[in-house]
Amino acid sequence: MDIARHWRGHPARYRLQGERNRNTGEVRVPPHPLALGETPDTWEPLKLSGRGEIYSFSVLRQVPEGYELFAPYPIALVRLEEGALITAQLTDCAEADLEIGMPVEMVTRQLVDTGADGVLVYGYKFRPVVQ
Amino acid sequence: MNKTSANAYIIGAGATQVGEHFVRSLADLSSEAVRNAFAQVPQLDARHVGMVYVANALGEMMASQGQLGPYLAAAAGLVGVPALRIEAAGASSGVALHQAVQAVQAGACAVAVVIGAEKITDRLDAPLEAGLALAADAEAEGIHGVTLTGQWALLMRRYMHEHGYSMDAFAPFPVNAHANAAKNAQALYRFAISADKYRKANPIASPLNMLDCSTVADGAAAVIVASEAIARELPGPRIRVAGTSVATDTPTLGARRDPLDLVAARTSAQAALSQAQLSLQDVQVLELCDPHGIAAVLALESMGFYERGTAPREAADGAISPTGRTPLATAGGYKARGDVAGASGIYQVVELVRQLTGKAGPTQVAGARVALAQVLGGVGVTAATTLLVGE
Amino acid sequence: MKPSRPVGLIGYGVYVPRYRIAAKEIARIWTDGHGPVPVEAKSVPGPDEDTVTMSIEAARNALARAGIRAEQLGAVWIGSESHPYSVKPSGTIVSEALGTSPWISSGDWEFACKAGSEALTAGMAMVGSGMADYVMAIGADTAQSRPGDALEYTASAGAAALLVGPADQALATIDATVSFVTDTPDFFRRAERPYPSHGNRFTGEPAYFRTIQSAAKRLLDDLGRTPSDFTYAVFHQPNAKFPQAVAKRLGFSDAQIAPGLLSPQIGNTYSGAALSGLCATLDVAKPGDTIFVTSYGSGAGSDAYALTVTEALLERRERAPLAAAYLARSVFIDYAVYAKWVGKLVMG
Numbered sequence: 001m002d003i004a005r006h007w008r009g010h011p012a013r014y015r016l017q018g019e020r021n022r023n024t025g026e027v028r029v030p031p032h033p034l035a036l037g038e039t040p041d042t043w044e045p046l047k048l049s050g051r052g053e054i055y056s057f058s059v060l061r062q063v064p065e066g067y068e069l070f071a072p073y074p075i076a077l078v079r080l081e082e083g084a085l086i087t088a089q090l091t092d093c094a095e096a097d098l099e100i101g102m103p104v105e106m107v108t109r110q111l112v113d114t115g116a117d118g119v120l121v122y123g124y125k126f127r128p129v130v131q
Numbered sequence: 132m133n134k135t136s137a138n139a140y141i142i143g144a145g146a147t148q149v150g151e152h153f154v155r156s157l158a159d160l161s162s163e164a165v166r167n168a169f170a171q172v173p174q175l176d177a178r179h180v181g182m183v184y185v186a187n188a189l190g191e192m193m194a195s196q197g198q199l200g201p202y203l204a205a206a207a208g209l210v211g212v213p214a215l216r217i218e219a220a221g222a223s224s225g226v227a228l229h230q231a232v233q234a235v236q237a238g239a240c241a242v243a244v245v246i247g248a249e250k251i252t253d254r255l256d257a258p259l260e261a262g263l264a265l266a267a268d269a270e271a272e273g274i275h276g277v278t279l280t281g282q283w284a285l286l287m288r289r290y291m292h293e294h295g296y297s298m299d300a301f302a303p304f305p306v307n308a309h310a311n312a313a314k315n316a317q318a319l320y321r322f323a324i325s326a327d328k329y330r331k332a333n334p335i336a337s338p339l340n341m342l343d344c345s346t347v348a349d350g351a352a353a354v355i356v357a358s359e360a361i362a363r364e365l366p367g368p369r370i371r372v373a374g375t376s377v378a379t380d381t382p383t384l385g386a387r388r389d390p391l392d393l394v395a396a397r398t399s400a401q402a403a404l405s406q407a408q409l410s411l412q413d414v415q416v417l418e419l420c421d422p423h424g425i426a427a428v429l430a431l432e433s434m435g436f437y438e439r440g441t442a443p444r445e446a447a448d449g450a451i452s453p454t455g456r457t458p459l460a461t462a463g464g465y466k467a468r469g470d471v472a473g474a475s476g477i478y479q480v481v482e483l484v485r486q487l488t489g490k491a492g493p494t495q496v497a498g499a500r501v502a503l504a505q506v507l508g509g510v511g512v513t514a515a516t517t518l519l520v521g522e
Numbered sequence: 523m524k525p526s527r528p529v530g531l532i533g534y535g536v537y538v539p540r541y542r543i544a545a546k547e548i549a550r551i552w553t554d555g556h557g558p559v560p561v562e563a564k565s566v567p568g569p570d571e572d573t574v575t576m577s578i579e580a581a582r583n584a585l586a587r588a589g590i591r592a593e594q595l596g597a598v599w600i601g602s603e604s605h606p607y608s609v610k611p612s613g614t615i616v617s618e619a620l621g622t623s624p625w626i627s628s629g630d631w632e633f634a635c636k637a638g639s640e641a642l643t644a645g646m647a648m649v650g651s652g653m654a655d656y657v658m659a660i661g662a663d664t665a666q667s668r669p670g671d672a673l674e675y676t677a678s679a680g681a682a683a684l685l686v687g688p689a690d691q692a693l694a695t696i697d698a699t700v701s702f703v704t705d706t707p708d709f710f711r712r713a714e715r716p717y718p719s720h721g722n723r724f725t726g727e728p729a730y731f732r733t734i735q736s737a738a739k740r741l742l743d744d745l746g747r748t749p750s751d752f753t754y755a756v757f758h759q760p761n762a763k764f765p766q767a768v769a770k771r772l773g774f775s776d777a778q779i780a781p782g783l784l785s786p787q788i789g790n791t792y793s794g795a796a797l798s799g800l801c802a803t804l805d806v807a808k809p810g811d812t813i814f815v816t817s818y819g820s821g822a823g824s825d826a827y828a829l830t831v832t833e834a835l836l837e838r839r840e841r842a843p844l845a846a847a848y849l850a851r852s853v854f855i856d857y858a859v860y861a862k863w864v865g866k867l868v869m870g
Contacts, residue, residue, distance in 0.1 A: 009270060014619040028386065030271055047621065056292070058284035059337045060276070064261035067276040069862070069869075070569050075281050077289075077385055085385035087272045087285075091570055092540045092851075095337065100292045108578045108619045109570035111274055120606055122574065122615060123274065130843045130851065 002114065006121050013123035014108055016050055018084065019043040027082040050106030052080040052126065059095045066112045078104060078126050092127040105129045139235040140362035141370040141519065142175070143168040144481045146352035149319045149469030155349070157194045157250035158206035161185075164351035164477075165207035165246060172355060174365060180355075181240025183214035184231045186223035186247040188473030188508075190216070192262040194250040203246055207353075220266035221420060222377075222508030223247065224352075224476025225515020229375040231356045241358045247474030248351035259347060263472070266509030268383040280344060280423070282384055282510045284336035287425035290391055291338065294440035298338045302326040303446035304424030304459075305342050305466050311453070312463025314493040319348050319469030345422035345470035352477035354484075368488050373407030373501075374518040376400075382512045393433035393511035400434040400505060403516040409501060411435055414518075416458045416486045416496040418479035420507035422465040430505060431457065453494045461486060461494040476515060479504040487521035523643075523699050525650020530692025531829070532590070532656070533685035533838065535583025536801040537576045538788055538848035541566040543860045545675045551857050552670045560761035564678035564789025566855060567664045569863045573602045574612045576681035576794075577662040578619045583842035584658065584683040585620065587693070592620040596654025597627040599644065601637025601661045601793045603711070603718075605630050616660070627654075634709060635758055636819025637661060638682065638793040643699055643825055645686035657686045663792035668717035669866055676761050678789030682797035693835040694804060694813065696827055698745055702737040703823030710821065720820075726764070729822050734758065734768050737824035738816045745828055749773040752828070753811035756799035758818035759785035774814070781806045787849055793819075800829075802845035807831045 009030060011017035018029030021043055029048055034040070057076040067073070074090040076098075090098065091109055104126035111123040145167025147160050169175065183204040190199050200214035217227040224247035231243040251259060263279040264272075272282075291297065306326055312318035324342055332342040362369050378399035384390050404410060411434065421427040428442040436457050437445050445451075451459040462468050462482040471478055483502040485491045491499075504517045543566050545559035567576070577600050585592060598617045605612045613628035622628075627648070631637040638661015645657035662681030667673035689695045708729035711718035721729070734757060742748065749755070755774040757765040762785050769779045782799030784791075791798055796817035803813055809831050816826040861867055 009274075010618050011621075013274075014615075015621050017621070032386075056285040056289035058281050058288060058339070059334070060278060060281045060284075061333075062260055062278065062280065062335055063257065063276055064264050064273075064278060065257040066261070068257060070276065073276065075275065075277050075285065077285050077390070085390070087277055087282075087383075087385055088275050089570075092568060094853075100288070107575070109568075109575050110572060111570070112276070120572075120574075121274065122619070125275075125570065130847055 003119055006119060016048040016106055016124055018046050018048045020046040027084045029084055029086060049081050052078045052104055054098065054100055054102045054104060055079045055085055056100060057090060057098050074098060076126060089125045090127060091125040097128060103129050137236050137238065138359045139232045139356050139372045140359060141354050141372060141480060141484055142357045142362055142365055143171040143355035144484045145170065146317060146478055146481045147350055148317045149348050149350040149471055151252045152349040153252055157190070157196060157248055158203060160250065160349060160351035161203040161246050161248040162206045164248065164353040165244060168353040168355050172365060175242070175355065177209065179242045180209055180212050180244050182231065182234055182243040183209055183212050184227040184243060184245045185214065185216040186227035186245065186473050186476065187216055187249060188218060188220050188223050189249060189251070189262045192258060193254050203248055209244065218473065219513040220508035221472055221475060222506045222513035222515045223473030225506040225517060226377050226513065228354070228476060228480065228517055229377050229515055232372045232375045235356050235358050241361055243356045244353060245356060245477060246351065246353045247471065247477030249472045249474040250349050251347050251472070252349050266512060271383050278336065279509060280336045280339060283423045283425055284339045286390060286429065286510065287423065288338050290425060290428065293391065296443055299326070299330060300443040300447070301343055301424030302329040303443070303451065304421060304427050305329055307451050308421065308460040308464040308466035311461050311494045312467030315462045315468060318463040318467055319346060320463065320467045339423055343423050345465040347472055348469040350469060350471040350474055350478065352474055352481050354477055354480050369522040370484050370487055371520045371522055372517065373409065373520040374403035375516070376402035376406065377513065377515045378402065379513050380511055382509060384510060391429060393429050393514065395511050395514035396430045396433045396505060396507065397435065399514040399516040400503070403518045407518040407520065409518060413501045414503045415499045416461060416483065416502045418483055418504040419459060420465065420475065420505060421460055422470050426507070427459060430507070453496050458496045461491060461496065476504065476506040479506065480517065480519070483519050487519055525646050527650045527652055528689035528695060529646050529649045529686055530689040530695035531684050532687035532691045532693060533584040533588025534801045534804055535580045535587060535683045535842050536798050536845045536848060537580040537583070537681040538845070539565050539567045539571055539576070539679050540851050540853050541568055542852045542854050543857065544854060547857055548675050560675050560763065561789050562786050564676055565680055565791065566860055566863065567679040571679065572606045572664055573600065573604050573662045574606055574615045576679065577612065577616045577660045577683065580662065580681040580683035581616060581620055581658050581660055584685040586842040587838040588685045588687070589838065589841070590656060592622045595622045595626055595656050595658055597645065597648055597657040598622060599629060599631060599641035599657070599659055601631035601633065601639070601641045602663050603632055603634055603637060603792060604664045604666060633823060634820035635760070635792045635795060636817040636823055636825060638797045639817035639825040642684055642686065642797070643701060646696060646699065649686050649688065655687060659684045659686060661793035661797040663794055665790065665792045666717050671717070673718070673720065676790040678791050680788060680791030680794040680798055682794045682801050684797060692832055693838050694829045694831045696829050698741060699825060699827045700737055700741045700744060701823060701825045702733060702740065704733070706733070706822035708820050708822055725820065729820065730760070730764055730818055731768055733822045733824045734816050734818050735772060737826040738772050741826040741828060751812065752778065752814040754781060754803045754807065755779050755814040756782035756796055756803055757816050758796045759783060759799060760790045762786040784845070798845065804831070804835065805839065805844040805846065807835065809833045809835060
């Protein structure tokens with residue numbers, strides 16, 4: 001059921017808990033293992049705003065196991081306000097609504113249902129900004 | 132690479148038809164490929180094989196089989212030979228060939244067999260998409276339902292945005308691939324398509340449509356890598372492996388400085404060219420990871436064959452046809468020969484050996500002597516480049 | 523009832539999914555389009571939405587309005603009859619998504635359509651007793667209904683989050699509350715059953731009307747006030763007719779309930795219904811306005827509240843989307859897509 005695997009990712013998945021490099025200012029999410037030469041102090045936790053814009057997008061019609069109910073669904077590379085570029089689904093939108101550069105905001109949604117006897121996996125998606 | 136190291140040669144190369152081999156197993160396909168390769172060198176005693184490398188990306192997921200090294204070695208009767216499986220997603224074959232060449236060059240063995248084998252059609256559909264998506268970062272990308280095709284689609288839309296192209300600009304790639312595959316008896320799709328047909332195809336992962344997406348299918352191919360001493364005892368033209376190189380990039384697309392720059396493709400190509408003491412201008416025929424036009428475009432531009440933003444225009448002007456400056460997919464490429472995932476790199480070598488020995492028939496590139504093959508694992512996470520020179 | 527320390531709402535947030543199905547479209551499937559329908563349309567959760575995800579968004583809106591950090595919350599409670607897990611709290615998922623401290627009380631409430639107001643009353647007690655400064659009380663549902671049943675026209679999806687805090691920080695003080703409960707099984711769902719059962723017309727007079735009227739009258743009596751003393755009123759809204767009827771019986775006017783009457787457009791959001799009506803009313807209220815709210819949950823019970831809007835509302839209101847913004851982004855789907863998304867297709 002991959003319970004532990006999903007549980008480990010909660011802070012990043014649920015609320016875009018990322019990290020910022022104290023030396024370079026680089027921001028990334030989800031957090032990443034330490035590289036050679038880095039110490040636990042190299043990166044500090046940073047909660048991201050969830051605001052960003054579409055860098056690119058695609059609507060998938062052939063999808064992996066477990067994602068059939070959502071299909072067709074849009075995926076995107078989103079450039080976050082803090083600079084990080086992340087991959088996520090877009091939700092609450094139709095393909096015709098989308099364009100590169102469009103502002104989007106983070107919402108927490110079901111990513112996948114691991115089955116009637118498994119956990120529901122929640123995580124970030126992005127959608128057109130609700131005013 | 133130490134210039135004094137010995138040369139390695141491809142002395143045999145064979146493959147099965149790419150297709151939906153519902154009646155055949157992974158082992159059965161692999162066995163045929165090895166037998167086809169050995170049929171080209173009847174003088175070679177199979178007991179000289181010192182190492183078997185098996186390249187396969189999806190064995191566990193799609194064929195429910197692990198320990199593919201000994202499993203597929205045994206399928207061809209090579210029982211008892213050291214054998215191992217190499218997995219680098221779509222780059223598996225290129226990495227395996229690189230290992231085999233290094234082993235022969237280092238003198239660890241005189242003959243090595245590299246098998247690329249993939250069995251897809253036992254499962255297909257959603258498990259296949261999930262399996263191919265394993266080439267991406269499962270935690271940061273896979274969990275979001277992202278597919279490998281979807282990642283290429285993201286890059287294609289961005290490329291169109293940055294360089295002002297419409298989807299139509301990518302038509303020359305599948306059109307060329309199909310035109311060439313129509314003349315290849317081992318191709319999956321032996322028919323031509325028109326740009327108009329491409330334009331009207333149904334979307335798969337917009338802006339990629341069905342005629343700009345390869346079909347993943349079953350197939351196996353094998354090459355025999357041998358030392359110079361053995362190669363020189365054989366009659367006929369020799370194919371020297373002039374350079375092989377593997378480079379990698381972060382698997383997380385968003386973590387790359389410029390997602391449209393396939394850094395690993397460039398790095399591995401440059402290293403292979405440098406080993407071979409050749410330049411891009413010397414390359415006369417290419418095999419690339421081209422399941423979609425955008426993949427070929429980014430590889431051609433990242434390696435430096437064309438300026439950024441110009442490859443679709445060059446392709447439209449005929450640059451990728453067998454008579455063009457960079458003939459591509461002369462056997463149909465991933466799109467029309469069929470996409471055999473981790474086996475692709477060996478199929479590429481099989482085609483380039485045909486080209487370098489003048490046996491490529493209607494898609495022969497005149498006077499081809501230097502060929503470049505490159506496979507990518509995922510969206511350029513692993514890149515393996517092989518340079519072959521006909522002697 | 524009043525807490526010993528005065529309390530109020532320091533933030534509020536609503537959430538309504540983007541998708542709608544027209545009641546006429548449901549009628550097309552089951553009655554060939556004939557017969558009256560109880561609402562115009564109902565909200566439908568998207569395929570990636572549930573009580574947890576809707577609660578998260580409503581609560582984020584409430585936090586944004588309140589201007590406090592999630593770490594300051596002392597409790598996160600979610601009232602719903604459609605928690606995604608039968609066993610495993612929605613509250614902990616929502617808490618982590620908000621980024622609360624782990625040192626909080628969190629959990630789920632169930633009381634049919636008044637599970638959210640149960641959480642609100644408990645939140646008042648927790649803040650009112652000084653055990654916590656801030657409590658997030660959420661009512662949210664993706665309500666189930668048997669295909670073709672009367673409930674299918676109304677059982678919808680939505681969430682409302684009310685952030686309870688000290689009255690001196692409130693955008694609306696909660697001046698008093700009463701609760702009224704009896705064992706009246708007008709609507710229920712047995713364990714392991716996918717759809718609820720209900721007593722048809724029994725859900726009206728002896729259940730909805732008697733219970734709401736009892737709680738509402740008692741609160742008016744306790745306060746020594748009359749319906750005309752209130753600027754606005756909100757009643758649980760299982761359809762368009764009931765809240766209008768009960769308002770009239772109690773002596774409230776159509777104008778008083780108009781801003782909080784969402785059911786004609788989005789159906790019955792169950793635990794979210796009365797609280798969403800309150801949020802929509804706060805979206806238009808002015809300082810000094812008074813709001814009378816009565817929830818209803820089958821089984822059965824009502825919680826009634828009297829609120830007074832403060833000056834703080836004006837600067838906080840625009841910090842998060844208004845209910846109107848969620849209502850405006852409606853996208854209508856047909857019954858087939860609805861059936862696919864809400865799990866009414868046998869997928870094997």
